Amino acid sequence: MNINIVCPHCLEVSSVEKKESTISQKCTKCGDSLLDAKPITANAVILEHFMKNSDLPIVVDFWAPWCGPCISMAPHFEKAALAMPLQAQFLKINNDNEQALGSKFLIVSIPAVLLIKEGKEIARFTGARSNKQIQKWVRQYI
Template identity: 65%
Template sequence: MHINVVCPHCLKVSSVKKKETYTTEHCKECGGSLLESKPLNANLAILDYFIHTSDLPVIVDFWAPWCGPCLTMAPHFEAAAMAMPLQAQFLKINNDNAQIQNPTIIIVNIPAVLVFKDGKEIDRFTGARSSKQIIKWVEKYL
């Protein structure tokens, strides 16, 4: 079985064979590694594109630079993303910009981490969590 994933380097779609674990996997378009799964700094347009393009769950962290718990969680969110290449796709969105651009995704408290699958939000949590807790939460939706 093949799945469509979005390349974090060029944002083109690559079709990859679904496996339990990966040792190497490259984008057919730019040659960049699809295993570099550091959270991508995105905006709502990029989020929308990922949601409708990737076959993987899309995990997005809404944060802001003035938010202490957001900064506390940032390295944990990054560690979770790095631990799960080609299992889920991780994005970060600065919520200060997002709320001005588009009010369709209502974020009350941050950090807020949302999971999208099959084109829609299926769950979220708010407040800082550890990388272990984030991984455990994401695994429910794989």
């Protein structure tokens, strides 16, 4: 079965075979690795693109530079992302820069982490969590 993945490097859509374990999976457009699961810095346009095109669940961290718990969660969010290549795509959105998006998703406190599947929000949590807690939470939905 093939699934569509948005390349973290060029943001083009790649259709790749879904396998249980993958040693190498390259973007069909730019040739870079689709296994590079570092969180992607996104904005409203990029999020929309992922929501329309990615077959993987999207995990979005709404954060801001002045928010202590956001800063302390950042390395945990990154570790969770790196542990889950081809299972979910992790995005980070600076809520201060994207206030319209923040109000569209009713973000009232940050960090707020939303899980979006098939274009719809299906779960969220607020407040900092650890790497393990984030992974466990995401795995419920994949």
